[in-house]
Amino acid sequence: MIELYHSEPNIYYLKPLIALKEVRAPFTSRYFDPTSFEQYSPSFPQSAESTLNLEREGPLLVDGVTVLSSSFFILEYIAEAFPAASLYPADPYERYRTRAWGQFIALQLAPAVCALGCARYLAPALKSRDAQQLKARLERIEPQERRSAWMAVIDGTYDDGVLAAVRERLQMPVKRIEDALGNSSWLAGGQYSVADIDAFAMLAPLPDLAPQVVSAAATPRIMQFLSRMRERPAVQQALGLARTAHPQEAFVPGAEPSRWG
Amino acid sequence: MLTLYHWEPNANSGKPMLALAEKGVEYQSHYLDLLNFDQHKPEYLRINPDGTIPAMVHEGKVLTESTPMMEYVDETFDGPPLRPTDPKERWRMRWWMRFFDAYFAPSLSMIGWSIFVGPAVRSRDRAELEAAIERIPLEARRVAWRKAMFNQFSDSELAESRRRVAFATVALEQHLTTYPWVAGSSFSLADINGFNLGYALPLSQPERCNDEKTPHIMEWLRKIYERPATQATWKKGRTAMAQRVTVLQRKPQEPT
Numbered sequence: 001m002i003e004l005y006h007s008e009p010n011i012y013y014l015k016p017l018i019a020l021k022e023v024r025a026p027f028t029s030r031y032f033d034p035t036s037f038e039q040y041s042p043s044f045p046q047s048a049e050s051t052l053n054l055e056r057e058g059p060l061l062v063d064g065v066t067v068l069s070s071s072f073f074i075l076e077y078i079a080e081a082f083p084a085a086s087l088y089p090a091d092p093y094e095r096y097r098t099r100a101w102g103q104f105i106a107l108q109l110a111p112a113v114c115a116l117g118c119a120r121y122l123a124p125a126l127k128s129r130d131a132q133q134l135k136a137r138l139e140r141i142e143p144q145e146r147r148s149a150w151m152a153v154i155d156g157t158y159d160d161g162v163l164a165a166v167r168e169r170l171q172m173p174v175k176r177i178e179d180a181l182g183n184s185s186w187l188a189g190g191q192y193s194v195a196d197i198d199a200f201a202m203l204a205p206l207p208d209l210a211p212q213v214v215s216a217a218a219t220p221r222i223m224q225f226l227s228r229m230r231e232r233p234a235v236q237q238a239l240g241l242a243r244t245a246h247p248q249e250a251f252v253p254g255a256e257p258s259r260w261g
Numbered sequence: 262m263l264t265l266y267h268w269e270p271n272a273n274s275g276k277p278m279l280a281l282a283e284k285g286v287e288y289q290s291h292y293l294d295l296l297n298f299d300q301h302k303p304e305y306l307r308i309n310p311d312g313t314i315p316a317m318v319h320e321g322k323v324l325t326e327s328t329p330m331m332e333y334v335d336e337t338f339d340g341p342p343l344r345p346t347d348p349k350e351r352w353r354m355r356w357w358m359r360f361f362d363a364y365f366a367p368s369l370s371m372i373g374w375s376i377f378v379g380p381a382v383r384s385r386d387r388a389e390l391e392a393a394i395e396r397i398p399l400e401a402r403r404v405a406w407r408k409a410m411f412n413q414f415s416d417s418e419l420a421e422s423r424r425r426v427a428f429a430t431v432a433l434e435q436h437l438t439t440y441p442w443v444a445g446s447s448f449s450l451a452d453i454n455g456f457n458l459g460y461a462l463p464l465s466q467p468e469r470c471n472d473e474k475t476p477h478i479m480e481w482l483r484k485i486y487e488r489p490a491t492q493a494t495w496k497k498g499r500t501a502m503a504q505r506v507t508v509l510q511r512k513p514q515e516p517t
Binding site for chain 2: 048049052054063066068069070073074076077080081092093095096099100103104106107143172255258259260
């Protein structure tokens with residue numbers, strides 16, 4: 001039996017929830033609160049990969065003794081382990097495009113989405129906590145890249161100038177997705193795939209977080225894509241697993257942006 | 262019809278070159294000189310508007326991302342399989358390729374660009390270099406080239422890159438104490454990826470990657486070096502860069 005360690009159905013955590021519903025695979029939900037730092041506790045499932053992971057806050061899929069991390073590769077695992085649901089396109093070039101989108105979204109889009117979400121929602125939530133206790137907990141986070149990512153949420157890193165630069169960084173990936181959706185209904189081509197699940201999870205927060213970049217006027221095809229996705233029963237079931245009133249406000253620091261600028 | 266646009270057998274260019282050699286697939290080779298900015302010239306931008314290398318054109322379809330490109334090569338052409346069949350090993354192959362591509366390689370290449378790529382072009386006319394930067398399509402690549410050309414990497418970012426290279430080298434050594442190949446039990450695209458990243462580590466990071474500190478990495482690199490496909494691919498190199506691979510040549514056993 002598959003176990004899925006996840007939080008609210010938003011950003012990284014939403015992806016495997018949708019995929020497991022699409023393939024109708026039974027799984028045990030292991031819900032956790034990443035802002036209580038359970039994912040860093042010794043009792044949390046671990047592997048060399050999960051502790052080095054660039055998406056260190058989860059989700060994790062545990063199948064037998066194997067702990068799988070990195071949300072797009074979890075999607076590919078689900079697609080390959082349950083081939084009957086056809087979450088990979090049949091055509092090899094569309095499969096190439098699926099994987100290229102997974103890489104592009106993880107490295108170009110997700111860091112900016114998470115930075116905006118953390119600044120808007122996670123920062124105020126953390127500020128309501130005991131500052132000294134929180135700082136002491138964050139200082140124990142390893143590896144240091146993740147410690148820095150969490151510290152940035154509370155130390156004033158996300159000032160107006162930085163957030164303006166982050167919104168600017170969204171323009172290129174959003175334009176590429178908008179353009180791609182002009183050629184076909186789904187990102188990789190004619191067939192729905194894990195690329196669409198991946199994109200939906202990271203695009204869905206943007207009309208709220210960056211309405212000047214993603215809106216009916218600026219990006220009509222992305223807005224239609226989001227509606228198409230929300231019509232899918234699997235997406236509705238995944239979103240229905242929320243335990244808070246506002247799952248779309250649940251953010252964690254994402255993978256870091258490229259160090260090359 | 263298969264065409265590959267590439268530079269030296271190294272880093273991203275070397276990934277599809279070595280994957281195609283392992284599969285035994287013939288292709289039309291277009292060598293682009295990275296240091297002459299061939300990848301930003303109009304004739305290449307018509308193939309890949311991003312101006313990044315490598316690019317592959319197969320039956321009119323264009324592929325520009327080197328790691329997904331390797332999976333395409335493996336699923337499209339006959340020849341020995343380069344991906345495990347077990348979904349868990351496939352996941353491990355992909356996880357490590359991302360760790361190489363997004364964590365290890367950018368830090369290692371920042372060091373390489375500061376000590377090799379930058380100095381190789383820096384003596385040219387300043388106006389010519391500025392014009393070359395203007396022709397680069399992607400903002401992130403413009404930033405990288407500007408830093409390399411004009412020696413603008415800060416001490417702190419280079420120190421952070423060295424720290425990450427050290428950290429990632431230890432992580433890979435640990436991984437290879439558990440598994441003979443990166444994905445697990447069989448040679449795969451993750452080994453091709455890792456070799457292109459790491460074949461020169463014993464030369465560029467001799468204090469961190471050597472027979473005493475990282476014996477498993479050294480043995481893994483030597484095993485890949487000895488494969489016929491690797492020998493054939495590194496012979497395609499045109500510069501001294503490709504010669505570095507000979508550091509992996511085993512020394513004749515000394516009589517005891």
